[in-house]
Amino acid sequence: MASPSNYGPYARIIDYARCMGCGTCEEVCKFIHDDNLPRIRVIEVTSGLLKPISCLHCYRAPCVEACPTGAMRRDEKGAVYVEESKCIGCMACLYACPFGVPEVHPMNGTSLKCDLCRDLIAGGASMPGCVAMCPAEAILYGSPQELAQEMKKRALANLLGLPQG
Amino acid sequence: MVKPILKLITVAKEVGVVTRKYPYESPLLTEEFRGKIEIDASICWGCGACVKACPSNALTIRESMDVMELVYFAGRCIFCGRCADVCPTGAIRVTKEFELATDELEDLEQVVIHRKVKCPICGKHFVPQPLEKYVCEKCAKGEIPTYMMVCPECRRKVGVKKMIRCKGG
Amino acid sequence: MSFINLALSLALIGVAVAVAPILDTVDRKLRARLHSRIGPPTLLQTWYDIAKLLGKEIVVSEGGSAVVVPLFMTVASALLALSALPPGVPSPLAPLDLLYLIMFSAAAHASFILVAVSSGNVYAVIGGFREFVLVSVNEVAFVLGLTAVALSTGVLSFSGAAYYGDFRPIPYIVSFALLSICLYVSSARIPFDLGEAEPELASGVLIELSGPLLAIGIISVLLKRFLSASITAAAIALPIMRYIGAYGLSGFSLLLALTITVWIIHSLIAASLGRSRVEVAVKTLISLYIPLTLLAYTLLLFGV
Amino acid sequence: MNQHKDLLPQRLRPLESLIQEWRWIDKGRAVMLDVKRDKLVEVARILYKEIGAFFKTCAGVDERPLWGGFAVYHIFGIDEEGLDVVIYVKIPEKDHPWVPSIVREVPAADWCELEFRDMLGIDPRGRLTQRLVLPDDWPEDVKPLRKDVPYGYRPPRAEESRPVEAGMYPSGVPVGPYHPALHEPEYFELYVEGEEVVDVRYRGFHVHRGIEKLAESPRFDYNKVTFLAERICGICGFVHSCAYVMAVERAGKVEVPERAEYIRALLLEVERLHSHLLWLGVAAHLLGYDAGFMHAWRVREKTMILAEYLTGSRKTYGMNLVGGVRKDITPEKVPKILRVLEEVAEGTKKVADMIVSVPQVRKRLEGTGVLRRGDAAALSVVGPVARASGLNRDIRKDYPYLAYKDVSFMVPVYSEGDNLSRTLVRVEEVFESVEIIKQLLDRMPPGDILNEEWDIEPGKYAVTSVEAPRGEDTHFLITGVGRPYRWRVRAPTYANIPALRPMLRGQELADAPITIASIDPCFSCTDRMLVIDVRTGKRSVLVTRPKVRVVSLG
Amino acid sequence: MRVRPPKALRKSIWVFHLNTGSCNACDIEILDVLTPFMDAERFGVKLVASPRHADVALLTGPITRETLPKVVNALKAMPRPRLVLAIGACAVGGGIWHDSYSVIGGFPRLKKILEENGVIIDRVVYVPGCPARPEAIIYGLAVLIGLLKKKVKKEVKEAGKGEG
Known part of the structure; x- marks a missing residue:
């Protein structure tokens, strides 16, 4: 089992500056999963401001630390996921999460959260669904270095007022 | 006609009387028997794993504003012991108690009362105190980080706001 | 002498009512022991059952209220039949007491069938029908067997039996065999408890009775059993009394002791056999009765 | 198993032109054939009559949430090859779904066709369907197994129960629903002439508890359904739970430690011991031989204590x-x-030995309740009933599962088909089970007993058969999200009850209970779904005597 | 109006077995109570075939919709005092089926229906267990007729505090 801080080669970030709050990611996520439940959710941060939130697959993930059964774990690609057959639904992960991300699966009572589309990627996809479908390219997937670079580039472009694309 | 009589008498004589004189004698229990469960309230977190695992809904959670009650109704229990399997703290113990007969259904109830933590932002009560204590010990070595005092919904909003500020701002 | 006779008859009736339920418990105890278990806690168990039933409500189904009369008739007939039994004392009924016994024991069986029919339940009716088939075969053999026993002991009367006539052992043994089989059958025990067969008829004849009525029903069944046992006992007692000259009270005690023995033998047989089918039972019985009867009467006729 | 992955198995070749598509399911143990509705009858006919497959069961499924229509799965088994064949028929209608009935070609499909009609409203066309289902006062338009009906939906009860009909036949003898011979609420009506039974009617499903619906409900998940499956039947519960978990494991490709398979097989045999001894006792009791009952149960009690020692219950x-x-x-x-x-x-x-030596018992077992080999084969009876009628069918041999491939044992077969042979088959199986347990203990491999890490993909299929004490128990499963999408159970008694008719006709009334018992009926198994004939109406039974006068209160 | 079960019941208690849709496990345990290892006859218990003869109905199962009218009739056919021993998780609280569409869900709900129909149950004792083991059934009978006192009572505990 991976230790909580065993950060993997891939990560995903949401560029809130670019995000338009359109909700495509949520719909895509719903569509991808058999149970029709989104793992990324658009919430109303303040009135009128819609932004998505999903698992950040933290570097030292408190949810993995808190999980009493080891159902919450990290795979070799860096995604923190729930092994459903071991999850007892205690939701310690939810209370441990600084962003309150995990949800109770309404059908199974287990913990429900983003796993960076593990199954899709294992099946050959290059990136999670939300990343692929985001119309504003606000969701990014890649190695931490790549992501940092991209974000830096974007911040610079933003600062200089350059057109982005 | 004589043969069955003789056979019966032989068998009866060989076997003797096998009756166990329960309740004056101890019952025919083996050490593996699963009876009623006992919930040790002092270590129960109120996480609800047992409730999720219980096939017959003998364990249920009754929620009110600031209190969460874990209710065990032995009358519906199928004595499978799954709750004890999944309990992360070992608070549930399967006993050998089976003498549960009663004329009042109420007698079969066991209730564990959990007080819930109040969110300072929205004022909602959200997590049973012992569960929060456990999470703090596990993730923050016992001190309560500020975010943990806040309910998950408020955490999301606060979290996104913070991220917008540091990344997009 | 008729006073002693009356007293003994009354005594036997009293003893029968008091002892039959206890003997039933003995029966249950014995069966339990053969099953490797303990069985009823005390010998009074059947009495407790009856006492409890007397305190319960009577529920009578519509159209089934007529059971009361035949129920009491069964008890009364069985008791009257018993009154003919005390042996060794000349009875006012003397020449006719055999007839009297046959009549009332038949009446006990007949009215028991009436109980079934009048309760109106399908199972009870089937049970009653089975009883009827069995009793009609059995009663004929019973009359013949009883007569043969009386003839072979030398008289046509129980009470006067010991006083005149010859005792003829060989016909006696044959006719006693016939009679004892008949009496075992009429005690309605396994394999011949067809009227109450639990698995298919759910207590058959007794099914609709409840509370005190059921108590009376149970008493009547037990009395019928006691009657069977004591007639068998009487048939054994007669030749013994002839030889040891046990009359009056001692004859009475002998009769009682033998009744209890016979009862226990009956229950032992019942505990180790299964229930028969009515058609099989009738066939088996007829195939036993006809040769035995023929043999008994041939022997009697030819004066062996 | 299947060397030619891409080729339709040889036996099924005649069907090639009739099917649309086919594929292996259940780890290569079964073939699924997609068949168009208009070809169904033809396919079923060829499969049943020409290829010689046994009919196992059929299941209707509400697949509207998946693709917008209903579906029916007919499940056949080819014993010689240990191969199950699943025919999949799509029904595009949303509102009045129908499917052609295959009853004329496959008589054994009778009950389960009525079942999906009642539970899902899929109309089997081309057959009589005036049979009603579910409790008598259940509204016609509520179909409990449809996905849009909540599992806990209880329509209001009828205010008045229907008046008790007077019987058409004056000679009808009701057996049940509360009858000392049954111990379960079931209803037989025996028509007698004198004491001879001339006809029988059966009205079942008193014990319908909606298990298949519950398993799909959000209250349950894969693990919890195991305990539900166990409670289908209190006597052969472990068989059901084994069949269920095996179905899940095969459909979901879950690895099971070998030791666990040995332990399961061992417990299945312990259960068989207890069930056969129980039956022996009950049979003796029904024949009025209580000593046999008591002593058989005394021996059985040891297996109960053993079961508790091994399992905890x-x-x-x-x-x-x-x-x-x-x-x-x-x-x-x-x-x-x-x-x-x-x-x-x-x-x-x-x-x-003691029981059989009693003359009355022997007389009433020998030559009664005869089921001839021909009848037995035509009705596809299973278990000891089949084996007592000369059919050598035992799932443990025909479709080896769990650890049964590693042990050797005999399958007792008798040809008389009467109650005595059914008794002897069961008695001999007791000894065989003892031997099997000894072998299993001897060869039990070391290692883990539980694999807790699995992930089950939805939309996979499995068909499992387990030899219960009473015969073949078949489960069909479609996996869903977190719990089965559809789970169909066919208990052994379901296949054996139709055999009662030829067995009971011409019998003495007195032998009816033992004959009914001789198939070792387990109605709670059978009734988890509904079945059957309502034309019988409800007859006055010993307990339904509506007008009661209370005479005194003591 | 309820009738107190008379003392006579302590010596003699006849039971009628009423399966209302149970899985058979409790039912075979009831039979087990009569067999040599437990032998309920040592308390004067006898299994009778007709509800007319019975003092106690041994009720097992969650009461399915189909059996409901028959169960009501069977209980009606019992003479008073009419006692019920509800055996097993199903009869006590509906068990694993408690909220299924085709069951009524345990004796407490049946009791209401019985009361609507004017059928009075004089005393009920619940025997939990799945299945209730033979000893538990014997214990339940003993509680029912007043030979033994019940042992269980409702427990309310506050989490985080020691036992006591």
């Missing part, structure tokens, strides 16, 4: 989970098991 063991078992059989338990087996074998020998 006397019945409904609660041992199975998806991926293995919960309790190990540790080496220190072995001597005690062997001791109990010794006692049971010896005790059974004595008791069986």
Whole structure:
């Protein structure tokens, strides 16, 4: 089992500056999963401001630390996921999460959260669904270095007022 | 006609009387028997794993504003012991108690009362105190980080706001 | 002498009512022991059952209220039949007491069938029908067997039996065999408890009775059993009394002791056999009765 | 298993032109054929009559949430090859779905076609369907197994119960629903002439508890359904839970430790011991031989204590989970098991000998309730009933599962088909079971007993058959999200009840209980779904005597 | 109006077995109570075939919709005092089926229906267990007729505090 801080080669970030709050990611996520439940959710941060939130697959993930059964774990690609057959639904992960991300699966009572589309990627996809479908390219997937670079580039472009694309 | 009589008498004589004189004698229990469960309230977190695992809904959670009650109704229990399997703290113990007969259904109830933590932002009560204590010990070595005092919904909003500020701002 | 006779008859009736339920418990105890278990806690168990039933409500189904009369008739007939039994004392009924016994024991069986029919339940009716088939075969053999026993002991009367006539052992043994089989059958025990067969008829004849009525029903069944046992006992007692000259009270005690023995033998047989089918039972019985009867009467006729 | 992955198995070649598509399912143990609705009858006919497959069961499924229509799965089995064949028929209609009935070609499909009609409203066309289902006062338009009907939906009860109909036949003898011979609420009506039974009617499903619907409900998940499956039947519950977990494991490709498979097989045999001894006792009781009943149950009690020693519960063991078992059989338990087996074998020998030596018992077993080989084969009866009628069918041999491939045992077969042969088959199986348990204990491999890490993909299929004490128990499963999408159970009694008719006709009334019991009926198994004939109406039974006068209160 | 079960019941108690849709496990345990290892006859218990003869109905199962009218009739056919021993998780609280569409869900709900129909149950004792083991059934009978006192009572505990 991976230790909580065993950060993997891939990560995903949401560029809130670019995000338009359109909700495509949520719909895509719903569509991808058999149970029709989104793992990324658009919430109303303040009135009128819609932004998505999903698992950040933290570097030292408190949810993995808190999980009493080891159902919450990290795979070799860096995604923190729930092994459903071991999850007892205690939701310690939810209370441990600084962003309150995990949800109770309404059908199974287990913990429900983003796993960076593990199954899709294992099946050959290059990136999670939300990343692929985001119309504003606000969701990014890649190695931490790549992501940092991209974000830096974007911040610079933003600062200089350059057109982005 | 004589043969069955003789056979019966032989068998009866060989076997003797096998009756166990329960309740004056101890019952025919083996050490593996699963009876009623006992919930040790002092270590129960109120996480609800047992409730999720219980096939017959003998364990249920009754929620009110600031209190969460874990209710065990032995009358519906199928004595499978799954709750004890999944309990992360070992608070549930399967006993050998089976003498549960009663004329009042109420007698079969066991209730564990959990007080819930109040969110300072929205004022909602959200997590049973012992569960929060456990999470703090596990993730923050016992001190309560500020975010943990806040309910998950408020955490999301606060979290996104913070991220917008540091990344997009 | 008729006073002693009356007293003994009354005594036997009293003893029968008091002892039959206890003997039933003995029966249950014995069966339990053969099953490797303990069985009823005390010998009074059947009495407790009856006492409890007397305190319960009577529920009578519509159209089934007529059971009361035949129920009491069964008890009364069985008791009257018993009154003919005390042996060794000349009875006012003397020449006719055999007839009297046959009549009332038949009446006990007949009215028991009436109980079934009048309760109106399908199972009870089937049970009653089975009883009827069995009793009609059995009663004929019973009359013949009883007569043969009386003839072979030398008289046509129980009470006067010991006083005149010859005792003829060989016909006696044959006719006693016939009679004892008949009496075992009429005690309605396994394999011949067809009227109450639990698995298919759910207590058959007794099914609709409840509370005190059921108590009376149970008493009547037990009395019928006691009657069977004591007639068998009487048939054994007669030749013994002839030889040891046990009359009056001692004859009475002998009769009682033998009744209890016979009862226990009956229950032992019942505990180790299964229930028969009515058609099989009738066939088996007829195939036993006809040769035995023929043999008994041939022997009697030819004066062996 | 299947060397030619891409080729339709040889036996099924005649069907090639009639099917649309086919594929292997259930880890290559079964073939699924997609068949168009208009070809269904033809396919079923060829499969049943020409290829010689046994009909197992059929299941209607509400697949509207998946693709917008209904579907029916007909499940056949080819014993010789150990291959199950699933015919999949799509029904595009949303509102009044129908499917052609295959009853004319496959008579054994009679009950389950009515079942999907009642539970899902899929109309089997081309047959009589005036049979009603569900409780009598259930509204016609509520179809409980449809996905849009909540599992807990209870329509209001009818205010008045229907008046008791007077019987058409004056000679009708009701047996049940509360009858000392049954111990379960079922209803037989025997028509008698004198004491001879001339006809029988059966009205079942008193014990319908909606298990298949519950398993799909959000209250349950894969593991919890195991405990539900166990409670289908209190006598052969472990068989059902095994069949269920095996179906999940095969459909979901869950690895099961070998030791767990041995423990499951061992417990299945313990259950068979207990069930057969129970039956022997009950049979003796029904024949009025209580001593036999008591002594058979005395011996049986040892197996109950053994079961509790091994599992923690006397019945409904609660041992199975998806991926293995919960309790190990540790080496220190072995001597005690062997001791109990010794006692049971010896005790059974004595008791069986004692029971059969009683003349009345023997007379009433011999030559009664005869089921001829021809009838048995035509009705596809299973288990000891089939084996007593000369059919050598045993799932443990025909479709080896769990650890049965590693043990050797005999399958007792008798040809008389009467109650006595059914008794003897069961008695001999007791001894065989004892031997099987000994072999299993001997060869039990070391290792884990439970694999707790699995992930089950939705939309996979499995068909499992397990030899229950009463015969073949078939489960069909479609996986869903977190719990089965559809789970269909066909208990052995379901296949054996139709055989009662030829068995009971011409019998004495007195032998009816033992004949009914001789198939070892388990109605709670059978009735988890509904079945059957309502034209019987409800007849006055010993307990339904509506006008009662209370005379006194003592 | 309820009738107190008379003392006579302590010596003699006849039971009628009423399966209302149970899985058979409790039912075979009831039979087990009569067999040599437990032998309920040592308390004067006898299994009778007709509800007319019975003092106690041994009720097992969650009461399915189909059996409901028959169960009501069977209980009606029992003479008073009419006692019920509800055996097993199903009869006590509906068990694993408690909220299924085709069951009524345990004796407490049946009791209401019985009361609507004017059928009075004089005393009920619940025997939990799945299945209730034979000893538990014997214990339940003993509680029912007043030989033994019940042992269980409702427990309310506050989490985080020691036992006591």
